[in-house]
Structure formats: C-alpha cells, structure tokens
Amino acid sequence: xxxxxxxxxxxxxxxxxxxxxxxxxxxxxxxxxxxxxxxxxxxxxxxxxxxxxxxxxxxxxxxxxxxxxxxxxxxxxxxxxxxxxxxxxxxxxxxxxxxxxxxxxxxxxxxxxxxxxxxxxxxxxxxxxxxxxxxxxxxxxxxxxxxxxxxxxxxxxxxxxxxxxxxxxxxxxxxxxxxxxxxxxxxxxxxxxxxxxxxxxxxxxxxxxxxxxxxxxxxxxxxxxxxxxxxxxxxxxxxxxxxxxxxxxxxxxxxxxxxxxxxxxxxxxxxxxxxxxxxxxxxxxxxxxxxxxxx
Amino acid sequence: xxxxxxxxxxxxxxxxxxxxxxxxxxxxxxxxxxxxxxxxxxxxxxxxxxxxxxxxxxxxxxxxxxxxxxxxxxxxxxxxxxxxxxxxxxxxxxxxxxxxxxxxxxxxxxxxxxxxxxxxxxxxxxxxxxxxxxxxxxxxxxxxxxxxxxxxxxxxxxxxxxxxxxxxxxxxxxxxxxxxxxxxxxxxxxxxxxxxxxxxxxxxxxxxxxxxxxxxxxxxxxxxxxxxxxxxxxxxxxxxxxxxxxxxxxxxxxxxxxxxxxxxxxxxxxxxxxxxxxxxxxxxxxxxxxxxxxxxxx
Numbered sequence: 001x002x003x004x005x006x007x008x009x010x011x012x013x014x015x016x017x018x019x020x021x022x023x024x025x026x027x028x029x030x031x032x033x034x035x036x037x038x039x040x041x042x043x044x045x046x047x048x049x050x051x052x053x054x055x056x057x058x059x060x061x062x063x064x065x066x067x068x069x070x071x072x073x074x075x076x077x078x079x080x081x082x083x084x085x086x087x088x089x090x091x092x093x094x095x096x097x098x099x100x101x102x103x104x105x106x107x108x109x110x111x112x113x114x115x116x117x118x119x120x121x122x123x124x125x126x127x128x129x130x131x132x133x134x135x136x137x138x139x140x141x142x143x144x145x146x147x148x149x150x151x152x153x154x155x156x157x158x159x160x161x162x163x164x165x166x167x168x169x170x171x172x173x174x175x176x177x178x179x180x181x182x183x184x185x186x187x188x189x190x191x192x193x194x195x196x197x198x199x200x201x202x203x204x205x206x207x208x209x210x211x212x213x214x215x216x217x218x219x220x221x222x223x224x225x226x227x228x229x230x231x232x233x234x235x236x237x238x239x240x241x242x243x244x245x246x247x248x249x250x251x252x253x254x255x256x257x258x259x260x261x262x263x264x265x266x267x268x269x270x271x272x273x274x275x276x277x278x279x280x281x282x283x284x285x286x287x288x289x290x291x292x293x294x295x
Numbered sequence: 296x297x298x299x300x301x302x303x304x305x306x307x308x309x310x311x312x313x314x315x316x317x318x319x320x321x322x323x324x325x326x327x328x329x330x331x332x333x334x335x336x337x338x339x340x341x342x343x344x345x346x347x348x349x350x351x352x353x354x355x356x357x358x359x360x361x362x363x364x365x366x367x368x369x370x371x372x373x374x375x376x377x378x379x380x381x382x383x384x385x386x387x388x389x390x391x392x393x394x395x396x397x398x399x400x401x402x403x404x405x406x407x408x409x410x411x412x413x414x415x416x417x418x419x420x421x422x423x424x425x426x427x428x429x430x431x432x433x434x435x436x437x438x439x440x441x442x443x444x445x446x447x448x449x450x451x452x453x454x455x456x457x458x459x460x461x462x463x464x465x466x467x468x469x470x471x472x473x474x475x476x477x478x479x480x481x482x483x484x485x486x487x488x489x490x491x492x493x494x495x496x497x498x499x500x501x502x503x504x505x506x507x508x509x510x511x512x513x514x515x516x517x518x519x520x521x522x523x524x525x526x527x528x529x530x531x532x533x534x535x536x537x538x539x540x541x542x543x544x545x546x547x548x549x550x551x552x553x554x555x556x557x558x559x560x561x562x563x564x565x566x567x568x569x570x571x572x573x574x575x576x577x578x579x580x581x582x583x584x585x586x587x588x589x590x591x592x593x
Contacts (some may be wrong), residue, residue, distance in 0.1 A: 194322040
C-alpha cells in the first residue's frame with residue numbers, strides 16, 4: 001500500500017511538472033507591463049502548424065530542433081517603438097541550447113543559461129525555453145526596458161537544464177567555445193564550413209551532432225562529431241564519408257585535399273568524428289586521436 | 296524531383312564540372328571574374344549614393360531614375376520608353392510580384408516606379424496589380440500575361456538566401472512542400488502555369504540587403520547595410536547568383552573571414568544545374584555596373 005501511494009505521489013509530481021511546463025503556463029512568464037510599455041493585446045500561441053504564419057522563413061529552424069510551441073506578446077507605448085517578446089518551448093534544454101547556438105556570437109552570462117545581447121534585442125535560453133526580447137527601434141528607453149524585460153522573464157522561469165551530453169566529448173584544448181553548434185538535422189552540417197549538400201552521413205532526429213572550431217597556432221580546424229544509436233550506424237557514416245570524398249576506407253583515415261587542407265575521420269564505438277579545414281596534419285591528427293582515447 | 300548527386304567539399308575543390316557556380320554558391324570559393332568565359336546573360340547593377348537617406352528613407356525620384364537607367368542598359372535601348380516597350384506590350388495583363396516581409400520589404404517607391412513605366416507602355420490601370428501573398432486570388436495575377444518579379448536580397452534561415460527564384464513561393468498553395476533539403480527545388484515554382492514563361496523582368500533590391508540573419512525572426516539591423524543598389528536582369532538565376540556573390544563578399548568584409556551562407560543557397564545552383572532556368576555561373580554573366588562605385592564589393 002505504501003509503495004502504491006509513493007507511486008501515485010510520483011505520478012502526481014510528474015504531472016504537476018508537466019502542467020507547469022506546458023500549455024498556457026507560458027503566459028505566466030510574460031510581464032504584464034514594463035513602464036511605459038504595456039501589453040494591450042492577448043498572448044498569441046503558435047504550434048508546428050502555425051509557426052510559419054508567425055515567422056516567415058524562420059520556422060524551419062525551430063522545427064529542426066523539435067519545436068513544441070511558442071507564445072508571443074507585443075508591448076506598446078506612446079512615442080516608443082514596439083517591443084515583442086517571443087518564448088519558444090523547445091521541449092528540452094538540449095534543443096533550446098541548439099537554437100541558441102544559431103544566434104550566439106559571444107555568450108553573455110547575465111540572462112538564463114546564456115544570452116546574446118544586441119542593441120535592439122536580448123536572446124537567451126533557459127531550461128527548455130528559448131526567449132527573444134526584441135525592439136523595433138532603438139531609443140534610450142528601449143535600452144533600459146530590454147534588460148528589465150529579459151531579467152523578469154529569466155526570474156520567472158524556475159527551471160534550468162543540462163547542456164547536451166555530446167558536448168562533454170569535445171576536446172578542451174584549442175576549442176572556440178562560442179563556435180559550438182549542437183544539432184540533429186543535417187541542414188546545419190555546413191554551418192562552420194561546407195561539407196556536402198546532401199544528408200550523406202546521415203544525420204537525423206535520432207542522432208546527436210556537434211560542430212566546433214579549434215585553433216592551434218592560427219591553424220583553424222573544424223570538428224564534426226556525430227553520436228549514433230549503435231556502432232553499425234557510425235561505421236556506415238565512415239563508409240559514406242570515404243565514398244563521397246573519394247578516400248580509401250580506413251579507420252582512421254587522413255588525407256590532404258587538393259587545396260592543401262587536411263581532412264581526417266574516425267569511427268569509434270557509436271561515434272563518427274570528422275576534422276577538416278586545417279592546414280597542419282598534426283593538429284587534425286591530435287583531434288582525431290583524442291577520440292580514440294575516449295571510452 | 297530528380298535524384299541528387301552529393302556535392303562535397305572535395306568535389307568543389309577539385310574543380311569539377313559544377314565547381315564554377317557551386318564553388319562560390321556553396322563553399323565561398325573566390326570567383327575569378329565576371330564574364331570571362333562565354334557571356335550568356337547580362338545583369339545590370341546600378342547604385343546611387345543618395346537613394347537611401349536618413350533612417351532608411353528611400354528617395355523615390357532617384358529610385359525611378361535608377362530603374363530607368365538599368366532597364367535601358369539591360370535592353371540596349373536609348374530611351375526609357377523604348378526600353379519598357381521591349382518588355383511590356385499595351386495588351387499585357389501585368390502582375391508585379393512584390394515582397395512584403397515586414398522587416399525588409401520591396402520599397403513602395405520601387406513598386407510605384409515599376410507600375411508607372413508599365414502604365415506608360417499603354418497597359419490599362421485595371422490590368423496591373425502589385426501583390427505578394429495574395430497572388431493566387433488576385434484576378435490580375437490569375438489572368439496575367441506578364442510578370443515583373445522584385446524582392447529584396449536577404450539571408451534566409453532555411454533557403455540560405457531570399458531570392459528572386461524563391462520570391463514565387465506564394466504561387467504555391469503548399470509552401471512547406473518546398474522546404475525539404477533547404478528549399479533545393481524552388482526553381483520548380485517557375486514551371487507553374489501561372490508563372491511559366493511569363494516573367495519579363497527581375498529586379499533584386501539591394502538597397503539595404505541583410506547579409507547575416509540571427510534571432511527568431513532572422514533579422515537584426517546590425518547585419519543590414521546601405522548598399523544603395525538594384526540588380527536587374529532577364530535571367531533570375533543570374534541575378535540571384537550575383538546577389539549571392541554580393542552577400543558572400545560583404546560577409547567576408549564584415550567578419551574578416553569566410554563564413555559560408557548557411558544553409559548553402561543550393562536552390563540557385565540547382566535552378567541552373569538541374570532545372571536549367573538560367574545560369575548561376577558568374578564566369579558566364581556579363582555584369583554591367585552603373586552609378587556609384589564606392590564600396591561596390593563585386
């Protein structure tokens with residue numbers, strides 16, 4: 001009986017958490033006003049079917065990160081530009097971080113779990129949420145209001161979440177942290193340097209992937225790490241890569257491309273690692289060998 | 296949709312058959328020059344130092360003059376009237392396909408300038424319409440015999456670039472069907488019956504292009520600059536390819552390194568390589584430059 005009650009209690013807690021994190025609770029994250037701005041219109045909600053109507057041309061970015069829903073509220077004030085606050089529920093901290101990677105140039109620690117601050121906008125992520133506070137013009141009042149709004153929303157979000165596990169596998173030496181891009185849609189594989197125009201590895205919703213730049217004495221290397229469900233898929237990725245790049249099927253494989261840059265790849269356990277763009281083989285090898293030493 | 300061969304970093308570096316266009320569009324490889332090989336298509340770039348004023352206000356008179364000079368150059372005619380009569384006939388029903396994206400739309404002054412010249416060719420006022428998202432239900436567009444296509448150049452979160460090729464997306468009643476593979480097959484829009492063979496002129500607005508997109512709405516004014524230009528041509532692929540080169544060079548200037556347009560705007564390349572809508576090979580484009588030359592970039 002005691003075990004049964006414990007079970008019920010856990011179910012209640014989970015349900016309660018779900019309710020708090022879902023649905024109309026997004027509404028509670030918005031401040032009603034930041035003087036002199038007021039929200040005179042109701043909060044608008046969007047899902048995967050309607051996000052296109054709201055974000056013309058940008059919806060697919062969010063959908064590629066398993067977007068769940070979004071809420072938007074416009075704040076108006078006489079003689080001041082409108083401020084629009086958008087809160088995206090990405091379903092998981094990993095996906096919220098992933099979307100944030102696309103705007104981050106230099107991480108500002110003052111909001112949520114990381115922010116990008118512009119003159120006319122503050123964008124940050126916290127827990128499963130990705131938040132944008134954006135003004136339609138810049139005035140001295142806007143410059144005061146944006147931090148206040150972002151700060152209020154930050155305080156109202158009570159949850160935080162971990163970074164994607166795959167990031168722990170990135171070698172620390174030489175890493176440009178602000179270049180990290182977490183994703184699981186192949187469209188983003190070319191973000192730091194063109195690799196291929198098709199999903200040749202492949203990368204899909206069941207895989208985790210990360211891109212990052214490394215610098216060793218001015219030699220910039222780009223690393224792609226893909227974590228598959230099993231070693232067979234990772235092995236196939238290596239095969240697909242060597243075939244597409246016209247390289248011998250070796251593990252690891254290193255080659256100097258026709259422009260003088262080095263490329264290297266490795267399959268280890270369920271992971272596929274690719275390093276490219278570097279001018280020095282030693283650095284490419286260093287990054288690849290690092291993964292050979294990982295459990 | 297035809298089966299797609301994978302274009303890799305290596306295949307572009309190896310200067311394969313697709314390298315001439317693909318190297319620039321997909322990988323930021325430097326273009327050697329415009330029109331060094333067989334020139335197959337002409338694109339006119341016209342700029343004016345004063346067309347964009349304070350707070351982005353557009354000078355309509357200057358813009359009209361820019362359009363007139365560009366069209367005259369494109370057609371090789373000496374006067375505005377003769378030039379436009381090569382493009383539009385009095386009996387035409389003309390749809391001016393604009394773009395109303397709220398952060399960077401086709402300037403009303405340009406829409407008016409186009410409409411004015413179309414009217415002057417003798418087209419009845421009731422046979423001219425300017426529209427974007429309502430083209431499918433617009434009676435003029437429904438029976439149009441001629442289209443003039445104009446939109447601003449900007450980076451795009453999913454297609455890489457917002458282009459003239461892409462501007463016809465509103466002729467589809469199923470826009471998400473064009474989203475796979477980062478909108479690779481947008482050129483098929485140009486096969487739609489409402490569109491096929493009707494486009495008489497393409498005007499890519501590069502007055503204040505967006506060269507890098509961030510944020511939920513893919514817009515931040517930090518990444519918009521006053522380029523003060525129009526790119527005009529008969530071949531939408533060629534005009535878009537020149538636009539892509541402009542964005543590429545601006546990004547290199549701004550970021551001090553090559554940050555590829557992402558996703559790669561492969562729909563421009565495939566419009567050439569797969570759908571033969573026009574040429575994306577800068578080496579085959581005769582780029583005519585008129586007007587203001589400062590910081591021209593291309």
